[in-house]
Structure formats: structure tokens, C-alpha cells
Amino acid sequence: MTKKPGRQIITFDWAIKTVLRDKANFDVLEGFLTALFGRAITILDMLESESNQRDEADKYNRVDLLAKTGDDERIIVEVQYFSEMGYLRRLAYGTAKTIVENLKLGEPYENIGKVYSVSLLYFDISKDGDDYIYHGKTEFTGLHTHQPVTLKKSLIGDQVRINETNVFPEYYLIPLRAFPDMIRDELDQWVYAFKNNEVLDEFTAPGIGALKEKLDY
Structure with missing residues (x-):
């Protein structure tokens, strides 16, 4: 690929500590999340939870967002970058705390929000290095049949979720160094820019235009 001149932008780890915490710049994350999820995402607000305040580093290394999809489903999205040490355990802890802290005392469990955790990583996560975006979710399979279970609608609820999955958190891990700098779609444009x-x-x-202008170096 022959590159045309580009616009230098500040690093994502610096942006998440500064400009991306400003509501006026939510359009940057909206564009990225729309490309990642494959459907329109609108950010409604930034959530300042206790888990954001518990650890001073985590407070500035992640941003928790209340958002909605094009079909008006409310979701919670965590966008973050972490160091390699203790990463997966911190990831599990963070999503669990986000679920608990966004269900008010006395609210029914039906109000638990779906959490999507998105991590931009500056370290490798796979021995194989065969991809640069990894998606994790909870699925149930028969112990004897080894076939995935189709859960009853009464268990899943009426809302149509991204990828039509259940209420359990989903994880998107993006090790930036694994990206080969080959642009194939709109999501690749974002990954290239972050890398x-x-x-x-x-x-x-x-x-992507908002990313260029608002994160100008």
C-alpha cells in the first residue's frame, strides 16, 4: 500500500486521559465503536463509578460510557488500555464492578446492563499472533453433545443485543502491535490510526475526521 501524507495525532493512552473524557469529543469514540460493533453507536454520557476512583492509574487508563445502539438498546462500554501485568484479572474485576455499580439498590436484576469491554493493548496476547482483534463472550454448550445451547427468550430478554448474545459481558482485545498495517475496511483505519x-x-x-482534528499532534 502506497501511503499518502497523513496527519499525526496524539497517542491513544494520552488521549484517554485528556481529550476523550470531554463530551464534546465523544464523536471520536462513537466512530470507533460503530466500526467495531458494526452498528451505529451513540454515547450518552461518561460514567464515573467507584471502580474508576479505586485505583488512581485505572481512573485515567479507562473510560466507562453509557451508550445506545441504533435500535435504542442501552449498553455500557468500557474503553481502556492496560499494562500487561495482571491484565486479564484486572479486566475481569473491572467488568464485574461496572455491572454492580450501575445497578441501583433495590432495582430488579432485569435492569442489569450489558457491558462491552474494549481494550487497546500495547503488548502481544497470543503465541500464534494470527490476528489483531480478539472477541470473547460467554456461551453454554451441552456437556455431552458439545453443541451450543439456544437459550430461551425468557432468559435472554426482549432486547436485541449486538451479535444477538446474552447479558454476560463481552470482550474485545486489540493488540495494536499485531496489526500488519494492511487496510481492508473502516475498522482497520481506526486500528492503524491508534497503532x-x-x-x-x-x-x-x-x-475518523474527528479523530484527525481533535487529536491533532
């Missing part, structure tokens, strides 16, 4: 701190002039993904 290289640069937005190429030919990038046209929705919201």
Missing part, C-alpha cells in the same frame, strides 16, 4: 498515531488522508471511516 501509528497517524490518520492517512485517504481514510474515510465515519468519525
Whole structure:
């Protein structure tokens, strides 16, 4: 791929501590999440939970967002970057705390929000290195049949969720160094920009223009 001149932007780890915490800049994360989830995402607010305040580093290394999809489903999205040490345990702890802290005392369990955890990582996570975006979710399979279970609608609820999955948290792990710098779709434009701190002039993904202007180096 022949690169045209691009615009240098600040690093994502710095952006999440500063400009991305401003509501005026939510359009940057909306564009990225829309490309990642494959459906329109609108950010409604930033959540300041106790888990954000418990650890001073985590407070600035992640942002918890209340958002809605194009079909008006309310979801909670965590966007974060963490160091390698204790990463998976911190990830599990963070999503559990987010669920608990966003269910008010006395509220029915039906009000538990679906949490999507998105991690931009500056370290490798796979021995194989065969991909640069990994998606994890909870699925139930028959112990004897080894076939996935189709849960009853009364268990899942009426809301149509992203990927039509259940209420359990989902995880998107994006080890940036594993990205081969080959642009195939709009999501790749975002991953390239986060990895290289640069937005190429030919990038046209929705919201990528806001990334170029608001995170200008």
C-alpha cells in the first residue's frame, strides 16, 4: 500500500486521559465503536463509578460510557488500555464492578446492563499472533453433545443485543502491535490510526475526521 501524507495525532493512552473524557469529543469514540460493533453507536454520557476512583492509574487508563445502539438498546462500554501485568484479572474485576455499580439498590436484576469491554493493548496476547482483534463472550454448550445451547427468550430478554448474545459481558482485545498495517475496511483505519498515531488522508471511516482534528499532534 502506497501511503499518502497523513496527519499525526496524539497517542491513544494520552488521549484517554485528556481529550476523550470531554463530551464534546465523544464523536471520536462513537466512530470507533460503530466500526467495531458494526452498528451505529451513540454515547450518552461518561460514567464515573467507584471502580474508576479505586485505583488512581485505572481512573485515567479507562473510560466507562453509557451508550445506545441504533435500535435504542442501552449498553455500557468500557474503553481502556492496560499494562500487561495482571491484565486479564484486572479486566475481569473491572467488568464485574461496572455491572454492580450501575445497578441501583433495590432495582430488579432485569435492569442489569450489558457491558462491552474494549481494550487497546500495547503488548502481544497470543503465541500464534494470527490476528489483531480478539472477541470473547460467554456461551453454554451441552456437556455431552458439545453443541451450543439456544437459550430461551425468557432468559435472554426482549432486547436485541449486538451479535444477538446474552447479558454476560463481552470482550474485545486489540493488540495494536499485531496489526500488519494492511487496510481492508473502516475498522482497520481506526486500528492503524491508534497503532501509528497517524490518520492517512485517504481514510474515510465515519468519525475518523474527528479523530484527525481533535487529536491533532
